[in-house]
Amino acid sequence: xxxxxxxxxxxxxxxxxxxxxxxxxxxxxxxxxxxxxxxxxxxxxxxxxxxxxxxxxxxxxxxxxxxxxxxxxxxxxxxxxxxxxxxxxxxxxxxxxxxxxxxxxxxxxxxxxxxxxxxxxxxxxxxxxxxxxxxxxxxxx
Amino acid sequence: xxxxxxxxxxxxxxxxxxxxxxxxxxxxxxxxxxxxxxxxxxxxxxxxxxxxxxxxxxxxxxxxxxxxxxxxxxxxxxxxxxxxxxxxxxxxxxxxxxxxxxxxxxxxxxxxxxxxxxxxxxxxxxxxxxxxxxxxxxxxxxxxxxxxxxxxxxxxxxxxxxxxxxxxxxxxxxxxxxxxxxxxxxxxxxxxxxxxxxxxxxxxxxxxxxxxxxxxxxxxxxxxxxxxxxxxxxxxxxxxxxxxxxxxxxxxxxxxxxxxxxxxxxxxxxxxxxxxxxxxxxxxxxxxxxxxxxxxxxxxxxxxxxxxxxxxxxxxxxxxxxxxxxxxxxxxxxxxxxxxxxxxxxxxxxxxxxxxxxxxxxxxxxxxxxxxxxxxxxxxxxxxxxxxxxxxxxxxxxxxxxxx
Numbered sequence: 001x002x003x004x005x006x007x008x009x010x011x012x013x014x015x016x017x018x019x020x021x022x023x024x025x026x027x028x029x030x031x032x033x034x035x036x037x038x039x040x041x042x043x044x045x046x047x048x049x050x051x052x053x054x055x056x057x058x059x060x061x062x063x064x065x066x067x068x069x070x071x072x073x074x075x076x077x078x079x080x081x082x083x084x085x086x087x088x089x090x091x092x093x094x095x096x097x098x099x100x101x102x103x104x105x106x107x108x109x110x111x112x113x114x115x116x117x118x119x120x121x122x123x124x125x126x127x128x129x130x131x132x133x134x135x136x137x138x139x140x141x
Numbered sequence: 142x143x144x145x146x147x148x149x150x151x152x153x154x155x156x157x158x159x160x161x162x163x164x165x166x167x168x169x170x171x172x173x174x175x176x177x178x179x180x181x182x183x184x185x186x187x188x189x190x191x192x193x194x195x196x197x198x199x200x201x202x203x204x205x206x207x208x209x210x211x212x213x214x215x216x217x218x219x220x221x222x223x224x225x226x227x228x229x230x231x232x233x234x235x236x237x238x239x240x241x242x243x244x245x246x247x248x249x250x251x252x253x254x255x256x257x258x259x260x261x262x263x264x265x266x267x268x269x270x271x272x273x274x275x276x277x278x279x280x281x282x283x284x285x286x287x288x289x290x291x292x293x294x295x296x297x298x299x300x301x302x303x304x305x306x307x308x309x310x311x312x313x314x315x316x317x318x319x320x321x322x323x324x325x326x327x328x329x330x331x332x333x334x335x336x337x338x339x340x341x342x343x344x345x346x347x348x349x350x351x352x353x354x355x356x357x358x359x360x361x362x363x364x365x366x367x368x369x370x371x372x373x374x375x376x377x378x379x380x381x382x383x384x385x386x387x388x389x390x391x392x393x394x395x396x397x398x399x400x401x402x403x404x405x406x407x408x409x410x411x412x413x414x415x416x417x418x419x420x421x422x423x424x425x426x427x428x429x430x431x432x433x434x435x436x437x438x439x440x441x442x443x444x445x446x447x448x449x450x451x452x453x454x455x456x457x458x459x460x461x462x463x464x465x466x467x468x469x470x471x472x473x474x475x476x477x478x479x480x481x482x483x484x485x486x487x488x489x490x491x492x493x494x495x496x497x498x499x500x501x502x503x504x505x506x507x508x509x510x511x512x513x514x515x516x517x518x519x520x521x522x523x524x525x526x527x528x529x530x531x532x533x534x535x536x537x538x539x540x541x542x543x544x545x
Binding site for chain 1: 481482500544
C-alpha cells in the first residue's frame with residue numbers, strides 16, 4: 001500500500017472516535033502492539049533527540065525498502081511512533097522523502113499533545129526522513 | 142479553620158475548565174495561582190501609577206517608588222530581616238542564587254570546598270558548579286537516604302575548615318522534604334562557612350525568620366506565593382552583601398560614573414541594576430499581604446491534612462510508590478505506578494482536567510538516585526480540597542486502567 005493510502009486509513013480510524021480519551025486509548029493500544037526493536041539497536045545513537053521520554057528508532061534497508069523498528073519507555077509515545085512507522089515503514093526511501101505529513105494534522109494529533117510531546121513528534125518525523133535521505137543516497141551510489 | 146469556599150472564590154482561574162472538565166490544579170510547587178487581590182494590585186499599577194522609580198521628580202514616579210519600597214519593607218517584615226536594604230529584589234530564586242554564586246568568585250579560592258545537598262534542583266547546583274569551574278573550588282555533595290532525608294552524619298563528616306559555603310533548599314521541590322536547616326546553618330557556622338538556603342518551596346508553606354535562623358542568604362520567588370512571575374528576593378546579611386561585588390552594571394546600582402572609575406550605590410541598589418520589575422515587586426507585597434491575611438499556621442495545618450489524606454488514598458493503589466517519605470515533609474507527593482511512565486500518567490490526567498507535574502522536576506540527580514526517569518508530582522496549596530484529592534485518585538485509577 002502506498003504511504004498516502006495508509007495515511008488515509010489512519011485518518012479514517014481516528015475519525016471513528018468521538019473524544020480524545022478514546023483516541024488516547026487507541027494510541028495506547030497501538031503502542032502496546034508495536035513490534036519491539038531488537039535490544040542491540042536500543043543504543044544512544046538511535047535515541048531521538050527532543051523527546052522527553054526515550055524513543056529509539058532503527059532503520060534497515062530490505063529489497064530497497066526502508067523498514068523501521070522502534071520502542072519507547074512511555075506507552076503514548078510508543079503509540080505515536082507506531083502511527084508514524086505504520087505510515088512510513090516498508091516504503092522506498094524516495095517515497096518517504098516525497099510524502100507529506102499532513103495526516104498528523106488531520107487526525108489532530110499534534111494539537112492534542114503537550115508541547116514537549118508535540119516537539120518530540122516533529123523530531124520523530126524528522127528522524128524518519130533523515131534515515132530516508134541517508135538510504136536514498138546509498139541506493140543512488 | 143480556613144473557609145476554603147471563600148478562599149477559592151478569590152482565585153478566578155479555579156473556575157475554568159480544562160478539556161471539558163473542572164480544573165484541578167495540583168502543580169503548585171511549580172507555580173501557585175494568583176488571587177484577585179494580587180491581580181487588582183497589578184491592574185492598579187498599570188492603570189494608575191505606571192512610572193519608572195527612584196529618580197523621577199513627577200508624582201507618578203514618586204507614587205510608584207513609594208509602593209515599591211513599601212513592598213520591600215513588607216518582605217523585610219515577613220522574613221524578619223533586620224534591615225530593609227538586606228532585601229534585594231531579583232527576578233526570582235535562580236537569579237538570587239546566581240547573584241551570590243557570582244559574587245563569591247572573588248571570595249573563594251582553589252582548594253576551598255563548597256557543600257551542596259543531594260536533593261537540590263538544578264538552579265541550586267549549576268551556578269555553584271560554574272563557581273567551582275571559575276575558582277578551582279571543590280563541590281561536595283551531602284548525601285540522602287532512601288526516604289529522601291539528608292544524612293546529617295555524612296554532613297558532619299564533610300564539614301571542615303576548608304568548607305567556605307553550604308547551600309541547601311529549605312524544602313525539596315521533588316520530594317517535599319523539609320530539611321533541618323537550623324542544624325545545617327549552626328554547624329556550617331562553626332567551621333566558618335556561609336550558608337545559602339533556597340526557600341523557593343518553603344515560602345508558600347511556612348515563614349522563615351532569617352534572624353532566628355541566623356542564615357547568611359535566603360531566597361524565594363513571588364510566583365510560588367500567589368504573586369506574579371519574574372520577581373523574587375534575596376535576603377543577605379548586611380556584612381555579606383557589602384563584601385559581594387555587584388552582579389550587573391548600570392542603572393540604579395551606580396553612585397558616580399566617570400570614564401576613569403565608577404563607584405557603586407549603597408545596599409540594596411548596588412544589586413539592582415536597570416529598571417526593575419516595579420509592578421512585580423509591588424504585587425509581591427500584595428501577595429504576602431494576602432497570604433498573611435489567611436495565616437501561615439492555618440495554611441500549614443490545612444495543607445498537612447490534605448497531604449495525609451492524599452498519601453493515605455494514593456497508597457491504596459496497587460503498585461503505587463511514593464518517592465520522598467521523610468518524617469518532616471510538606472504537601473508534595475511524588476509518585477510512580479510500576480510499569481507506567483510518568484509522562485503517560487500526566488498526559489491522561491491532563492485530559493481529565495488534572496494538572497500535575499511530570500518528569501525530573503529540574504532535579505535530575507534525585508531521579509538518578511532513585512534510578513527512575515521521573516515522577517508524577519501532585520503538589521497541594523491551601524486552596525485545594527479533599528474533593529480534588531478524590532478527583533486525582535479517580536484520575537490515577539482511570540489512567541492506570543488505560544495504561545497497563
